Amino acid sequence: MSETDVKPALTPGVRLGPLSFVWRPWLVLVTLVLAAATFLVFCLSISVGDFPIGLSRVMATLVGRGEQVDEFVIMDLRMPRALAGLVVGIALGVSGAITQSVARNPLASPDILGITGGASAVAVFSVTVSGGTAAAVIDSIGLSAAALAGGLCTGLLVYFLAWRRGVDGFRLILIGISVSAVTQAITTWLLVSADIRDVARAQAWLVGSLENRSWDQVWVAFWCSLGLLVVVAAAAFQFKPLHLGDDIAAGLGVRFGRVRAVLLLCAVLLAAVAVSSAGPVPFVALVAPQVAMRLTRRPTPPLIASGLFGALLLIGADLTARAVLPNNLPVGVVTAAIGGPFLVYLLVRANLKNPK
Amino acid sequence: MSTTAVERPVPRGATESRRRRVVGLGVLAAVLVIAAAASLAVGARALTPAEVWHGLFAGPESDQRLTEIRLIVQTVRVPRTVLAVVAGIALGVGGALIQGYTRNPIADTGLLGVNAGASFAVVTVVAVFGFSNPFQYVWFGFLGAAVSGVVVFGLASIGRGAGNPLTLALAGQGITVFLAAMTTAVSLSDTQSLNALRFWNAGSVAGVEFDVIWPVTAFIAVGLVLALATLPALNLLNLGEDVARGLGVNIAVSRTVGILAITLLAGAATAACGPIAFLGLMVAHVARYLTGPDYRWLVPYAGLLGAVVLLVCDIVGRLVVRPGELEAGVVVALLGAPFFAVLVWRGKFKSA
Numbered sequence: 152m153s154e155t156d157v158k159p160a161l162t163p164g165v166r167l168g169p170l171s172f173v174w175r176p177w178l179v180l181v182t183l184v185l186a187a188a189t190f191l192v193f194c195l196s197i198s199v200g201d202f203p204i205g206l207s208r209v210m211a212t213l214v215g216r217g218e219q220v221d222e223f224v225i226m227d228l229r230m231p232r233a234l235a236g237l238v239v240g241i242a243l244g245v246s247g248a249i250t251q252s253v254a255r256n257p258l259a260s261p262d263i264l265g266i267t268g269g270a271s272a273v274a275v276f277s278v279t280v281s282g283g284t285a286a287a288v289i290d291s292i293g294l295s296a297a298a299l300a301g302g303l304c305t306g307l308l309v310y311f312l313a314w315r316r317g318v319d320g321f322r323l324i325l326i327g328i329s330v331s332a333v334t335q336a337i338t339t340w341l342l343v344s345a346d347i348r349d350v351a352r353a354q355a356w357l358v359g360s361l362e363n364r365s366w367d368q369v370w371v372a373f374w375c376s377l378g379l380l381v382v383v384a385a386a387a388f389q390f391k392p393l394h395l396g397d398d399i400a401a402g403l404g405v406r407f408g409r410v411r412a413v414l415l416l417c418a419v420l421l422a423a424v425a426v427s428s429a430g431p432v433p434f435v436a437l438v439a440p441q442v443a444m445r446l447t448r449r450p451t452p453p454l455i456a457s458g459l460f461g462a463l464l465l466i467g468a469d470l471t472a473r474a475v476l477p478n479n480l481p482v483g484v485v486t487a488a489i490g491g492p493f494l495v496y497l498l499v500r501a502n503l504k505n506p507k
Numbered sequence: 508m509s510t511t512a513v514e515r516p517v518p519r520g521a522t523e524s525r526r527r528r529v530v531g532l533g534v535l536a537a538v539l540v541i542a543a544a545a546s547l548a549v550g551a552r553a554l555t556p557a558e559v560w561h562g563l564f565a566g567p568e569s570d571q572r573l574t575e576i577r578l579i580v581q582t583v584r585v586p587r588t589v590l591a592v593v594a595g596i597a598l599g600v601g602g603a604l605i606q607g608y609t610r611n612p613i614a615d616t617g618l619l620g621v622n623a624g625a626s627f628a629v630v631t632v633v634a635v636f637g638f639s640n641p642f643q644y645v646w647f648g649f650l651g652a653a654v655s656g657v658v659v660f661g662l663a664s665i666g667r668g669a670g671n672p673l674t675l676a677l678a679g680q681g682i683t684v685f686l687a688a689m690t691t692a693v694s695l696s697d698t699q700s701l702n703a704l705r706f707w708n709a710g711s712v713a714g715v716e717f718d719v720i721w722p723v724t725a726f727i728a729v730g731l732v733l734a735l736a737t738l739p740a741l742n743l744l745n746l747g748e749d750v751a752r753g754l755g756v757n758i759a760v761s762r763t764v765g766i767l768a769i770t771l772l773a774g775a776a777t778a779a780c781g782p783i784a785f786l787g788l789m790v791a792h793v794a795r796y797l798t799g800p801d802y803r804w805l806v807p808y809a810g811l812l813g814a815v816v817l818l819v820c821d822i823v824g825r826l827v828v829r830p831g832e833l834e835a836g837v838v839v840a841l842l843g844a845p846f847f848a849v850l851v852w853r854g855k856f857k858s859a
Contacts, residue, residue: 325851329844332785336840487688495681
């Protein structure tokens with residue numbers, strides 16, 4: 152009986168000063184491959200357009216040795232869009248990984264925390280309703296900022312409503328679903344009662360898009376995300392035992408209440424940054440962690456790989472929309488069209504392989 | 508303390524709790540009858556009980572006013588009341604079943620892809636054939652719902668993990684995602700289908716006639732029979748697969764029947780009313796709180812609750828923005844969600 156207690160560790164650990172982690176070659180390999188693929192797609196996204204630029208010239212420009220024409224086209228025109236895709240994709244992927252881990256539910260995505268719903272309702276309101284004080288306020292601060300404010304308010308509302316001597320993952324999700332249902336209903340109602348031309352514009356915003364990014368917008372999103380990711384990384388070292396459930400985590404000495412609160416807040420803010428920069432791009436946050444989990448063969452969504460896959464999916468979708476498809480479809484349509492079937496493919500493949 | 512009915516030590520014996528549940532079911536049925544009567548009487552033109560009675564049962568009259576009342580009751584109020592009851596039952600039962608079969612407390616009837624399939628079919632036929640009347644696209648909606656439900660279940664059943672609840676839920680999401688994208692792509696390039704989509708998406712029980720309602724009801728009836736037949740097996744499945752198998756449940760068969768029932772129920776209801784979000788999820792939780800985890804009780808409660816909620820929301824929608832109307836699907840979310848949130852906040856629900 153007591154032999155089980157002295158079982159040797161299955162995977163060797165690595166210790167670097169105060170930090171220790173488990174060495175998992177496959178996880179590292181997949182993460183590196185994902186990073187390389189993301190970088191490649193990023194460069195491709197910059198190279199493709201009305202004025203094609205070869206990959207070698209893209210690389211040269213990126214390290215600061217490009218020709219002047221390339222320099223202008225890349226740095227002024229294409230870089231903001233590609234970078235926005237990168238930032239938004241990573242933010243959505245990481246946010247989704249956190250939400251799904253904390254909630255221990257693969258259907259949980261940051262959409263459920265209310266940000267997307269709140270932002271959408273405010274954006275649709277500002278597109279379809281003109282006149283009145285509210286519309287004037289929104290006009291003066293701009294659509295993106297208004298949507299961001301709406302999203303954050305809803306997110307915080309969900310969080311506070313779910314607060315009852317601590318935040319319980321299940322309660323948070325049910326409250327989030329309720330609040331999202333309300334914002335969804337308001338959006339639907341606004342759409343039903345609006346003029347059809349405004350509806351088309353609102354619908355385009357609701358799908359999510361990377362069009363017309365400026366450097367200003369990108370830098371804001373970039374620095375916000377970077378700051379949040381640092382916090383996430385710091386908290387993530389206490390993250391693992393959370394999957395085991397509150398009681399075990401507490402037994403292992405994790406102050407789970409605080410860690411979880413910090414992580415969830417980061418997830419909310421990351422999603423808000425993403426929504427304010429690209430609109431509510433659907434499904435990246437839901438699909439990326441699930442795909443990353445299956446690619447890395449981990450039982451829980453890995454943070455870095457989820458972020459990278461999110462970026463890969465978003466930039467790849469944007470690239471596909473611009474280079475392959477007619478009509479200049481918004482990126483959200485393509486992320487969903489690629490992400491959905493890919494998730495199903497992974498599921499079917501896993502089912503065919505593993506007898507369960 | 509916030510414990511559900513079953514976690515409590517049974518104080519007065521099983522008969523007592525059984526009696527309480529039967530009484531609860533009776534109360535719900537009575538509330539449903541009252542709500543249905545109110546649904547006949549309330550509207551742009553409020554009618555007295557006597558007028559409603561006359562409108563229901565009297566034949567043709569020479570009196571202009573009475574003829575008008577008869578027309579209102581028989582061609583407008585009765586169909587939408589019947590549809591609200593039928594669709595509410597279907598969505599409530601479907602919501603309870605899908606949470607049971609996926610063992611996921613946040614699963615709802617849209618999960619199998621039925622809503623997305625119906626929406627996609629509707630925008631596509633509007634874009635291709637230029638349909639403008641809901642009667643024309645109802646059938647395509649049902650077809651789309653059924654096809655995507657079957658595809659989701661088929662994909663989730665490939666290989667050895669056949670019908671694993673997690674795979675089912677994720678495959679449903681994957682297909683939903685894909686179809687929603689296609690729906691958006693079509694509707695963004697075709698104004699007429701965008702217009703159809705926004706009304707369809709709101710979810711409403713108004714303006715549907717009996718030549719649509721009867722076939723929809725027939726599909727839902729079949730779904731209900733299948734649903735009731737699988738309830739004992741569903742109870743055992745929720746004890747875990749191994750236990751269920753040990754007790755003689757054929758897991759593959761019971762899952763297939765269950766999923767088929769959900770597809771029929773949710774697909775038919777969605778085809779007739781549009782996607783009514785949140786209803787199934789909400790009433791399933793409320794029903795579980797009232798009855799405990801025994802699906803033989805939970806499912807009938809969820810069905811009756813669904814019908815009551817949809818009826819009441821439809822009535823409220825007729826009253827609040829007169830002379831216009833608020834779609835029932837919108838009211839369900841606006842009224843139901845805060846109510847549900849209060850219950851959640853007071854700790855009434857446990858994860859399944």
